[in-house]
Amino acid sequence: MVLSEMKQGSIVKILNTDRVSEIVRRRLIDLGMMEGATIRIKRILPFGGPFAVEICGQWIGIRRCEAKSIEVEWAS
Amino acid sequence: MNIALAGNPNTGKTSLFNILTGSYEYVGNWTGVTVEKKVGVLKNKVGRLIDLPGIYSLNPLSRDEGVATQFLLSEDFSLILNIVDAAQIERNLYLTIQLLEYGRPMVIGLNMIDVAKSRGFQIDAKNLSKRLLGSPIVPIVARTGKGCDQLAANFQAMKERKVEPLFIDYGPELEQAVGTLIERLNHVELPSKRWMALQFFEGNSLVRELLQKHIASSELTALFEQTEQQVISGKTGIKNLQQHIRSVRGDVIRAILSDCLTRTKEVEYTFSETVDQIVTNKYLGIPIFLLFMFLIFKFTFDWVGTPLSDLLDAFFSGPLTEWLTQALVAVGASDFIQAVLLNGIVAGVGGVLVFVPQIFMLFFLISFIEDSGYMARVAMVMDKLMEMIGLNGKAFIPMIIGFGCNVPGVMAARTIEQPKERLLTIILTPLMSCSARLSVYSLFVGAFFTQHQALIVLSLYLLGIVVALGLAKIFSSTLLKQSSSMFVVELPPYRFPQWRTLMRSTWEKGKGFIRKAGTFIFGGSVVIWFLSYAGPGGLNVDMNNSYLAMIGGLIAPLFAPLGFGTWQAGAALLTGFLAKEVVVSTMNIIYVAPDLATLQGTMANFYSPLSAYSFMVFLLLYVPCLATVAVIKKETASARWTWFSIGYALMIAYLIALMIYWGGKFLGFQ
Ligand SMILES: Nc1nc2c(ncn2[C@@H]2O[C@H](COP(=O)(O)OP(=O)(O)OP(=O)(O)O)[C@@H](O)[C@H]2O)c(=O)[nH]1
Ligand SMILES: [Mg+2]
Numbered sequence: 001m002v003l004s005e006m007k008q009g010s011i012v013k014i015l016n017t018d019r020v021s022e023i024v025r026r027r028l029i030d031l032g033m034m035e036g037a038t039i040r041i042k043r044i045l046p047f048g049g050p051f052a053v054e055i056c057g058q059w060i061g062i063r064r065c066e067a068k069s070i071e072v073e074w075a076s
Numbered sequence: 077m078n079i080a081l082a083g084n085p086n087t088g089k090t091s092l093f094n095i096l097t098g099s100y101e102y103v104g105n106w107t108g109v110t111v112e113k114k115v116g117v118l119k120n121k122v123g124r125l126i127d128l129p130g131i132y133s134l135n136p137l138s139r140d141e142g143v144a145t146q147f148l149l150s151e152d153f154s155l156i157l158n159i160v161d162a163a164q165i166e167r168n169l170y171l172t173i174q175l176l177e178y179g180r181p182m183v184i185g186l187n188m189i190d191v192a193k194s195r196g197f198q199i200d201a202k203n204l205s206k207r208l209l210g211s212p213i214v215p216i217v218a219r220t221g222k223g224c225d226q227l228a229a230n231f232q233a234m235k236e237r238k239v240e241p242l243f244i245d246y247g248p249e250l251e252q253a254v255g256t257l258i259e260r261l262n263h264v265e266l267p268s269k270r271w272m273a274l275q276f277f278e279g280n281s282l283v284r285e286l287l288q289k290h291i292a293s294s295e296l297t298a299l300f301e302q303t304e305q306q307v308i309s310g311k312t313g314i315k316n317l318q319q320h321i322r323s324v325r326g327d328v329i330r331a332i333l334s335d336c337l338t339r340t341k342e343v344e345y346t347f348s349e350t351v352d353q354i355v356t357n358k359y360l361g362i363p364i365f366l367l368f369m370f371l372i373f374k375f376t377f378d379w380v381g382t383p384l385s386d387l388l389d390a391f392f393s394g395p396l397t398e399w400l401t402q403a404l405v406a407v408g409a410s411d412f413i414q415a416v417l418l419n420g421i422v423a424g425v426g427g428v429l430v431f432v433p434q435i436f437m438l439f440f441l442i443s444f445i446e447d448s449g450y451m452a453r454v455a456m457v458m459d460k461l462m463e464m465i466g467l468n469g470k471a472f473i474p475m476i477i478g479f480g481c482n483v484p485g486v487m488a489a490r491t492i493e494q495p496k497e498r499l500l501t502i503i504l505t506p507l508m509s510c511s512a513r514l515s516v517y518s519l520f521v522g523a524f525f526t527q528h529q530a531l532i533v534l535s536l537y538l539l540g541i542v543v544a545l546g547l548a549k550i551f552s553s554t555l556l557k558q559s560s561s562m563f564v565v566e567l568p569p570y571r572f573p574q575w576r577t578l579m580r581s582t583w584e585k586g587k588g589f590i591r592k593a594g595t596f597i598f599g600g601s602v603v604i605w606f607l608s609y610a611g612p613g614g615l616n617v618d619m620n621n622s623y624l625a626m627i628g629g630l631i632a633p634l635f636a637p638l639g640f641g642t643w644q645a646g647a648a649l650l651t652g653f654l655a656k657e658v659v660v661s662t663m664n665i666i667y668v669a670p671d672l673a674t675l676q677g678t679m680a681n682f683y684s685p686l687s688a689y690s691f692m693v694f695l696l697l698y699v700p701c702l703a704t705v706a707v708i709k710k711e712t713a714s715a716r717w718t719w720f721s722i723g724y725a726l727m728i729a730y731l732i733a734l735m736i737y738w739g740g741k742f743l744g745f746q
Contacts, residue, residue, distance in 0.1 A: 029322065056166060057163065059569075061459070
């Protein structure tokens, strides 16, 4: 599964971020959004707009194309 | 003693800086407010404090992070004051750990204790300090100043302490490689070699550049690849060195926190969530942004700003001018002196100062938006639109700041990671209608559009945005083709801005406007007045035969197709390059008006509403003012792009004013 398929409110665990571009991945790592991290989808903006996710109480906005390249699974 | 203030973005570094040094630097609730280093003297006189842009790690991605990292790596300072956001302590400690590995003495300010408490975080500062090499840790609330004095009391003692770098074991493979690299650097003089080696293996480009001065690039690459192979083989889930290092540090941090952090409750962030449900709503996001803008104009024009400006104008043109005239007559001043003072300075400087209330109102509202947390949401709501035109949502932040003044707007583009997106933002931000232009609109809408002041001005602001976005599309698909665009934004929790901060930032922004009035509008007014007083025929000539009329007349024919081909308009636009509000001074002097109402009456003889609108459009777009040009030059470090930003603006201004004037005529407007 990839992040962009998830619904607002889902809680997922990141499995793989290899397909995200280098520069974006670095920024995501800075914010703690890396493999193994658990995130919750807070808002999905319309017309292919960004996703807002929460990680450890921090909210981050990312583009949908990045969300498409982030593999996730349901957090247990 | 120099103390470097370092920490993650938006953790309250500048708030603390302001408290400890008594300064009024720029504070706002989004990441990347501070983009330059700022120096201040500590109130307790033990040394100087240097406020730096926020960073997540010592490996910079954007220009502002580069400023901070460069400072920490190469400048001279004796102490690091690390600000840690207690509510985000886990993430913040990654930087703290790297700074401790660097081996400089450190004092830690555990900020946002109030927020942490409300989220149920309890941090044992004593214990935490023990785990972090005994660096003093003081819980503070930088917003109110709580605990800041205790924090400052630690500087003197700490400076004298000799500290060892923090040692973390990164596993046998990496440790061996670090050993090899340190060995290779045996003959060179470098501080903290172990730290350098670790940063190199983590992929820090600045450190790599430094090392390349001593070791061949190919050798470094070989060592890096070999080490990466060894480290990742046999480990599951680790794909590269950076990840390995990060995960070792993560384990260390979690171990520390399991000792020092207790969570008393789980809290949902309901307030921010509710607000976000509205302002980033599926369909309402952009309309709400526009509504906010409209309200801002209503406040500045109809509700608060204009009534106050009118009072001020009445004072200037009535009592003030009277007193001055009486005083001048009493001391027996010559006609010439009287004319300089009354027709030159009072008309020129006073004419601009009249707009102070409106401008302060605008700055006040912008400060409110900056400190509330809405800024990052605008970036997110706008991102899709911005992506289509080859920019990203973050580029909208410099543009909003540009509404106040283009200079800090251009600077704010530093936080944009992609160099091309940053350049594009820099050259387009001057199209945002700044507060100086506002004074010109005020003058014109008061004369020609009394019914719909706010609406007309809003239309100009929107025109600026639309033109900027249109040009972004054109430039990004021709001159500045993107390789890859990027957008990641932190969304801070909403905070209700403090009165004190609001007042201060309003004053800090508005101060510049008053200072300009006292300096170059003052000087400019005298010069302009003199040029209008003197001519080839001598002094005190009819204004139409003055030097100013000749100069303005030279370029006036160019503007005839736009509807304002008078020498007065030509002269005003020429002087407007200095600063846009000088246009108002010039008009006051040229039309020799004792007050705003008379001036507006006289102008009606020279402009029709349509040509007035065309004039405002031209003024909005034509060239960035002198100060903005200087900052563009500094930020792009390129004369070519600076000229480009002047040139395209002139062309587009002419074209659009032409279209509006003739289009308007065609549609039957006057
Ligand atoms: N509740 C609370 N808010 C704070 C505290 N300290 C700072 N703030 C707020 O946090 C926001 C960010 O403050 P700044 O001082 O601009 O942060 P900074 O670290 O300089 O940010 P950058 O320059 O972007 O790196 C502002 O809205 C402050 O009012 C605090 O102790 N408690
Ligand atoms: Mg700051």
